[in-house]
Amino acid sequence: MTDIKSGPNPLFLREEDLRQGIELLFYAYRDFTAEPDAMLAKIGLGRAHHRVVYFVGRYPGITVTELLGILQITKQSLSRVLSDLVDQEYIAQRPGTKDRRQRLLTLTDKGVDLERSLSDAQRARIASAYRAAGAAAVEGFRTVMLGIIDAEDRAKFPPPGKR
Amino acid sequence: MTDIKSGPNPLFLREEDLRQGIELLFYAYRDFTAEPDAMLAKIGLGRAHHRVVYFVGRYPGITVTELLGILQITKQSLSRVLSDLVDQEYIAQRPGTKDRRQRLLTLTDKGVDLERSLSDAQRARIASAYRAAGAAAVEGFRTVMLGIIDAEDRAKFPPPGKR
C-alpha cells in the first residue's frame, strides 16, 4: 500500500478516490429518484413509467424501438408500462408516415402535466446543485459524467457551444 | 419563454441545461450498474447483494440499522439479501461487544473477493473518466454531486484536504 497521504493529486488515483466516486453516484441517484418515486406511488405508477414519460417528452414522435434502445429493457417490459400510459391517456400513439409499422409516441396534455410535475423535483435539485457549484464546476461535472457514460451515447450530449 | 440562445451562461439555468443534467444521471447510472449486474446474474445474485457487500466492505463492523439507513430500504428487504450472503459465507456476523443486541457485519475472505471483482469494473470506469477529465473537472464533479445528494449525507464525503 503506497499510502503517501499527500495533498490532493487526483491523477494519482487512490483507492479512496475511486470508492468516493462510486458512492457519489450511489447516493446521488438514490436521492435523485426518491421524490418522483413517492409521487408516482400515489397515482399507482412506478419509476419505469416516469422514464417512459420522460423520454417521450424529450423526443416527441419517438418510436418504440428507439425507446427500447435508450431504456435498455425488453419490449415485453416496456409493453406493460407503455400500455398503462396509453390506456390512462398520458401517451398517444400514431402510425409513422414514412413507415406505417411504427407507432410514434407523443405525450398528451395530461402526459405533459405528469412529466412536468414528476421532473420538477429533479430539475429543482439539479438547478440548486448547479447554482451552488458555479459554472466551472458544472462543466467538470458534465465532463466526468460523459466519461462514465458508454461512448455510444455521448453524442446525445452536444458540447456547450453547439447548443 | 425568454430564449436568448446566448453562449453558455450556466447561472441562467435554461430548461435544456437541467434536462441534460437529468439525462447525465440516467445514462451514467444505467451504464455504471450494467457490468456488475451481468456478473451478479451469473452467480445467482442481484444488485441488492452488491450494495450490501459494497457497504459492508466499506464500513467493516457496520450494524444492520446503520446499513438500513444507508440503503434506505426496509429491514424485510435487507433481510432476504443479507441472509443469502451470510448463508453463502460472503458475510460474517458477530455480536456487538458494547451492545450485544447488535450484529456486526464483516466480509469474509470470499466476500472480499466478490466485492472486489464486482466493484473493479466500476472503479475502472471512474478511473478512466477521472483521468480523461483531469483534476479540476473531478473537483467540479464532486461539488455538483454533493449538491445533488441530500444534506444529511454530505458529511460522508470529507473535503480533499481532510482526507
Add this chain to the structure above:
DNA sequence: GATTTTATGTCAGTCATGTTGACTTATTTC
C-alpha cells in the same frame, strides 16, 4: 426491579419491474 424501548429477525402477502421464450400481424425491403 419492572417497564419500555431498541436491535434484530421472521412469516405472510403483495406489487413493480425486469427476464426468457414462443408466437402473431402488418409492413417494408430484398
Add this chain to the structure above:
DNA sequence: GAAATAAGTCAACATGACTGACATAAAATC
C-alpha cells in the same frame, strides 16, 4: 414472392421493493 423488421401478445418466472404483524433478546429508563 420471400425475408426481415416494427410492434404486440401470452405465459411463466425472478428480483427486490413494500406493508403488517409478531417474536426475542438486550439495553435503557422510570
